[in-house]
Every structure is written in C-alpha cells, then in structure tokens.
Amino acid sequence: QKEVEQNSGPLSVPEGAIASLNCTYSDRGSQSFFWYRQYSGKSPELIMSIYSNGDKEDGRFTAQLNKASQYVSLLIRDSQPSDSATYLCAVNGNYGQNFVFGPGTRLSVLP
C-alpha cells in the first residue's frame, strides 16, 4: 500500500515569512512528485512538479526532492495571505498511473 504523509498542520506563518511544507512517501519506485494548492471549496491546482533529486524553483516556490530519504518539500518565500490554502503532496510511479495524495497541510498566512 503506497502511502504519502504530510505535516498534520495547520501551519501558521506571518506575512513575508518562509513557509515550509514537508512530505514523505513509502514507495521507493515513485518517479514523479507534485504539489497542489487547494483553496476551501475549490479543486486542487497544480503549482509544482519535480522529477529528479535537488531543488526546482518557480517564482516564490521551491520544491526539494531527496529520493534516498523519500522526502519532498515545498518552500514558499515571502508568504502572502493569498497563499493561505491546503497544500497537497502527490506522488506517482511509472507511466503516470495511480497518483497517491497525502492528506494535505493547511497553511495560514497571517497579515
């Protein structure tokens, strides 16, 4: 049974701070890793994908992957109140099949 775990949250950070979201996964064969943002009552929105070890930056977002430790993280720099949402980590194996999602971490950015 593939499992994906995330910080239980909620995570509260002040505006302008760095928010750090963590995710671990159980299946060593996992190939692709994704972060989704989900506002309350809305569907998940893809914000980052990462496929190889190391860091990947996109604007204020940085995804970090360490396959040896089976760990993926998302850093949000200069956090804004509009970043307040639930962040979902998703992992899949070969051929894009069977995404497994974590339970999500709720982030609250305080003005």
Add this chain to the structure above:
Amino acid sequence: DAGVTQSPTHLIKTRGQQVTLRCSPKSGHDTVSWYQQALGQGPQFIFQYYEEEERQRGNFPDRFSGHQFPNYSSELNVNALLLGDSALYLCASSQTGTVYEQYFGPGTRLTVT
C-alpha cells in the same frame, strides 16, 4: 485553451439511487482519472481511463464504474449510493507521455441523503 470541465456542479441523491458524473479533459489530453475527496482529506484515486479502457483502479468497490469515449471525455457511474459516497468527485486529465502532470476540473459535489 479550455481546461477540464465537469458536470454537474452539485448533485443531491437518495440512498440506493444511481448517479452519473461527466468530465471533459483539457485540450490535448488523452487520459482521465477520477478521484473522491471526502471533507478534510486528500483525493483518493478511483480509476484511470486511457484509450477507452480502464488502465488502473484504486481500492473502490464495483459500484463505481466508468467509461471513456472516443473524444476522451469520461463518465463516472456510482450505483446503489450510500451515505458514505457523499464527497467531492474530481476529474483530472493528463497527456500520456513523459510528463504526467494532472490537471483537475472544478469537481462535482455529491450529497447522498
């Protein structure tokens, strides 16, 4: 560029009834996956369709079935509805190949009374 669309937006059904949810994938995508998301939880994978066939299935009973049409759109059918089937049903589309990013539609909120 049209994104993933789903219909209906909301649905209220009674226990024991049957329901059909519909999804049209993002332009250029050929693969559709369905997820169930209960309140406060992450999406749970139901199944994935590619080339009009079910390619993979999650841990859901046979009451959940689906179909993919030649234009890549898809349906999710749920028979003999239970109260526990109340959830947000999400459709995600992707393009089979080297990049497996999935994009979600707005979802269908199903309430079973």
